Amino acid sequence: QVQLVESGGGVVQPGRSLRLSCAASGFTFSSYGMHWVRQAPGKGLEWVAFISYDGSDKYYADSVKGRFTISRDNSKNTLYLDMNTLRPEDTAVCYCAKSASGGSLGNWGQGTLVTVSS
Amino acid sequence: DIVMTQTPLSSPVTLGQPASISCRSSQSLVHSDRNTYLSWLQVRPGQPPRLLIYKISNRFSGVPDRFSGSGAGTDFTLKISRVEAEDVGIYYCMQSTQFPHTFGQGTKLEIK
Numbered sequence: 001q002v003q004l005v006e007s008g009g010g011v012v013q014p015g016r017s018l019r020l021s022c023a024a025s026g027f028t029f030s031s032y033g034m035h036w037v038r039q040a041p042g043k044g045l046e047w048v049a050f051i052s053y054d055g056s057d058k059y060y061a062d063s064v065k066g067r068f069t070i071s072r073d074n075s076k077n078t079l080y081l082d083m084n085t086l087r088p089e090d091t092a093v094c095y096c097a098k099s100a101s102g103g104s105l106g107n108w109g110q111g112t113l114v115t116v117s118s
Numbered sequence: 119d120i121v122m123t124q125t126p127l128s129s130p131v132t133l134g135q136p137a138s139i140s141c142r143s144s145q146s147l148v149h150s151d152r153n154t155y156l157s158w159l160q161v162r163p164g165q166p167p168r169l170l171i172y173k174i175s176n177r178f179s180g181v182p183d184r185f186s187g188s189g190a191g192t193d194f195t196l197k198i199s200r201v202e203a204e205d206v207g208i209y210y211c212m213q214s215t216q217f218p219h220t221f222g223q224g225t226k227l228e229i230k
Contacts, residue, residue, distance in 0.1 A: 044208075044224040045221045045224070047212070047218060047219040047221065060218070062119070062218065100169065101173070102157070103155040103172070104155070104173075104214060105167070105169060105214075106172075107169075108166040108169075109166065110166055
């Protein structure tokens with residue numbers, strides 16, 4: 001079955017960087033687009049970024065454009081999110097999700113917590 | 119960006135009774151390929167989001183048939199025919215017709 005496992009979260013100071021990873025298994029990773037979505041404490045879901053199956057297309061939320069970079073390594077079945085110039089408002093649980101039918105986000109990982117604080 | 123607006127934001131429901139959540143988009147969600155990419159997700163306490171419905175009315179794998187979706191253009195509805203205790207959580211609509219994808223604010227479903 002589809003499994004997505006995020007890692008790399010933690011506590012980081014404002015202005016610093018962090019790299020999140022999402023290890024995928026149970027499906028042909030190289031055939032699917034992938035997303036990052038986050039949820040700040042007590043807030044709703046916020047879509048963050050998308051990468052196409054081959055990495056040729058990438059899209060970002062305005063709130064992270066220019067600071068975050070989504071990438072993937074299909075040989076390692078792994079999705080990444082490089083987060084630079086982190087701000088306190090980036091504090092959130094970050095989920096990776098697999099594209100599914102009809103442009104939806106069909107399978108989700110358990111999430112990894114990113115805390116930006118001095 | 120497309121703004122998604124859900125109503126109500128909170129919905130107390132009696133077990134076994136129906137529930138309904140509305141979602142309105144700031145512009146039509148009909149894609150140039152004629153599909154409408156509107157989905158519904160459920161977030162139970164302490165769990166990651168779960169896809170319920172995609173393309174307005176298609177139930178995702180394993181989703182009980184008491185969940186149904188309807189609508190067109192800019193107005194959409196999620197219905198639960200008979201609420202069960204396990205349905206407690208927050209429900210989100212999401213559009214993936216256009217980037218950036220956007221979510222509604224969420225509707226909290228709770229038992230009376």
